[in-house]
Amino acid sequence: MKKNLLNTIRCPKDLRKIPQEKLPLLAQELREFIINIVATKEGHLGASLGVVELTLALHYVFNTPEDLLVWDVGHQAYGHKILTGRKEIFHTNRQLGGISGFPKRDESEFDTFGVGHSSTAISAALGMAIASRLKGETKRQHIAVVGDASIASGMAFEALNHAGVTDTNLLIILNDNAIGIDPSVGALKDYFTKVKTNGDSISDNIFEALNLNYSGPIDGHNLDLVISELERLKDLSGPKILHIITTKGKGLRQAEENQVVYHAPGKFNALTGDLTPKNEDSLPLKFQDVFGKTIVELATNNEKVIGITPAMPTGSSLKFMMDEFPDRAFDVGIAEQHAVTFAAGMATQDFKVFCNIYSTFLQRAYDQVIHDVCLQKIPVIFCLDRAGIVGEDGATHHGIFDLAYLNCIPNLIIFAPRNEVELRNIMYTAQLGLELPIFIRYPRGRGNILNWQRPFEKIEIGKAEVLREGFETVILCLGTTSVNALKAIKLLPPKKQNIVGCIDMRFLKPLDEEMLHKVFKKYKKIITVEDGTIKGGLGTSVATFAVTHNYTSKIEILGVPDIFPEHGSIDQLTELVGISAEKISEHL
Structure with a gap:
């Protein structure tokens, strides 16, 4: 019987005992x-x-x-x-x-x-x-x-x-x-x-x-x-x-x-190497593919639209544009700093530049965001893929810091679409022309809407949206956290459901202060929910607003605590940090 050499190795010292010819x-x-x-x-x-x-x-x-x-x-x-x-x-x-x-x-x-x-x-x-x-x-x-x-x-x-x-x-x-x-x-x-x-x-x-x-x-x-x-x-x-x-x-x-x-193929047959079939035709698209297909549409109708990514054409789905418009879509390699300033330079020449970078990788170009983009008010359109909890890649890859590290920078817009239609429409709005750079953050994975490819509609910058009315407690959420927020309300007894409202703030910056004044005058309890760090994000901004205007409603801030979350499924980690539907419902 053939001896399994690998089973004899507990550490490299064991490896060094094996004859080289084996x-x-x-x-x-x-x-x-x-x-x-x-x-x-x-x-x-x-x-x-x-x-x-x-x-x-x-x-x-x-x-x-x-x-x-x-x-x-x-x-x-x-x-x-x-x-x-x-x-x-x-x-x-x-x-x-x-x-x-x-x-x-x-x-x-x-x-x-x-x-x-x-x-x-x-x-x-x-x-x-x-x-x-x-x-x-x-x-x-x-x-x-x-x-x-x-x-x-x-x-x-x-x-x-x-x-x-x-x-x-x-x-x-x-x-x-x-x-x-x-x-x-x-x-x-x-x-x-x-x-x-x-x-x-x-x-x-x-x-x-x-x-x-x-x-x-x-x-x-x-x-x-x-x-x-x-x-x-x-x-x-x-x-x-x-x-x-x-x-x-x-x-x-x-x-x-x-x-x-096969960089990261998912499940496959170990003997044949064939991928495990996935029935994806009936599923909503991944957010990255909504971005990829939408930018092709925009580029078809606007010759000033440009796409840039640092080494992630497939992961970001900019590959769709690279196939259709190779002269206007750029993979600059593993070079986030260059990608940001390259985008800024092109945007000074009146091009509508979409710079697609994973949230965790934009951290590597923070000085360029501040100095080369925001300080100069250059309207680059940043699309931050893999924002929030990303799952099994773990602590090095979670996109949980972008809300906080962008929120403190002047001269920018931060938008989180709650679904595919919102992502599509904010991309359309941005390429029409903005005075400031915009950061559009969306999660890894799929959305919830099959018929997302609807006629474009312009989004008003800085406006929140009421998802349901209440009269005692309200959840203020940002982007796709609204899904869990609405599920949390449905977990309550019917009578209690009626007292809880839910508002998608959509924009972290500029905050819809008109909406916040109405909220603090109407509700006794405000709960903020975000898939970023508690420190520095939506909850911090809402609490600051309340202090500034002498409001006394109770505020609870839900989000990622002051830790580096480890690896696990997105559902497991969302539960652990306290922003699953079940965890949110415990605060209602």
């Missing part, structure tokens, strides 16, 4: 293990399959965790987690109470740095390397694995620029697979293509120009070759970079052939 068999077992778990439990797939050989080689050659290994774009690290003591609980990956889908410092000593967002590994590893030098730890190695197109981000280049003038035990592994979530873009991608094609005949090496000892490119799936190069580089002093070529999704035919879909 590692290809272990690589096959590790791939099969990842495929079998992700097929049923879901999660990220292609990125980890692409670095199986690299993962084994790194833990085989280096003395982890004494040597410090930092992963960039943490969804590459499933194999790393399995080899570092988490194989038996890997089936809990991304589930409530289970392990995180990304490296996490308080989960394992092998997870040296939390890496949910991209392009941070070189900076973090360089900081560790310089700290080791200051402590006199001359033998300790520091390795940053940079993959899935994150090398093209500005932060990665800032770190490379610094690393090149340091005397450190820093090794950067460039995992070049020509794709992030979508195919890589830009001049650097073209440069890597030439390197792969021409090898050493490229006379101008960008990394050597930055004083980095460059080697490669080599086949990242050739275990013996990768191990040999890592052994050689381990003994070289100073910062160095190893360029390896890998295939995202390696080992599963469908994942290799359809790398975008």
Whole structure:
């Protein structure tokens, strides 16, 4: 009976006892293990399959965790987690109470740095390397694995620029697979293509120009070759970079052939690789697709409409516009700061610029939002996808801070559509022309309306909408939280339902103060509900309004408390933070 090598590994020390000639068999077992778990439990797939050989080689050659290994774009690290003591609980990956889908410092000593967002590994590893030098730890190695197109981000280049003038035990592994979530873009991608094609005949090496000892490119799936190069580089002093070529999704035919879909494919058949069929025809569209289809409509009728996204054309559904109007839709790569200021520059020239960025990723361009957009009152139209609780991706990806971090900035509009029709109409309104930038935030997932593609209607800026009248208690909600708010009222006994009103504020900024005056004069109790942080959002604004105008009605603020919510389903997390229909009803 064939021995299962993977079952003998509890930590990398066990891995290093295995003869090198048996590692290809272990690589096959590790791939099969990842495929079998992700097929049923879901999660990220292609990125980890692409670095199986690299993962084994790194833990085989280096003395982890004494040597410090930092992963960039943490969804590459499933194999790393399995080899570092988490194989038996890997089936809990991304589930409530289970392990995180990304490296996490308080989960394992092998997870040296939390890496949910991209392009941070070189900076973090360089900081560790310089700290080791200051402590006199001359033998300790520091390795940053940079993959899935994150090398093209500005932060990665800032770190490379610094690393090149340091005397450190820093090794950067460039995992070049020509794709992030979508195919890589830009001049650097073209440069890597030439390197792969021409090898050493490229006379101008960008990394050597930055004083980095460059080697490669080599086949990242050739275990013996990768191990040999890592052994050689381990003994070289100073910062160095190893360029390896890998295939995202390696080992599963469908994942290799359809790398975008199999980045995070949902459930699939582990034996055949085929996706589990989904009956989506009868379901409402995802909010991202409402955005994607609507911007195509607007662009068809308005040649000034522009679309921009940083590396998320499929995730944001800007891909629809890129297919129809390739000259007016731009994927700028993993570069949120550039995306924001690029959008601002184009908007100064009278174009109607839609800049679509996930809420959590806009955080990376906060200075640009303030300095390059709002300070100058440039009317960029920001569409913030994945706002609120996002589910299994967890703490690094929840879009719960945007209401608070935008609310304090002058010269902007914040709007949260409660359904697909509202999203469609605010996009239409924005491209007609606004005096200020607008931030339109909407959640991950589907809406509730099948016939959403109705004739456009202009939305009046700063106006709330009464969803139901009451006379004693009122819920003030924002965007899609109105769904749970209305459900909460229906959970009450019929007589009590009659006393509770519900108002969709729609705009956090400007607040509908005329509506708020009516509310505080009519209702004894006001409950605010939002899918962002309690501090700084709708509740804070309503409480401030009440203090300013000497109102004394009781105010209760429901939202995300002062924590980083972990991973779990959206329904589970909504319940935990207290904004599910059941939790809201307890306050009525």
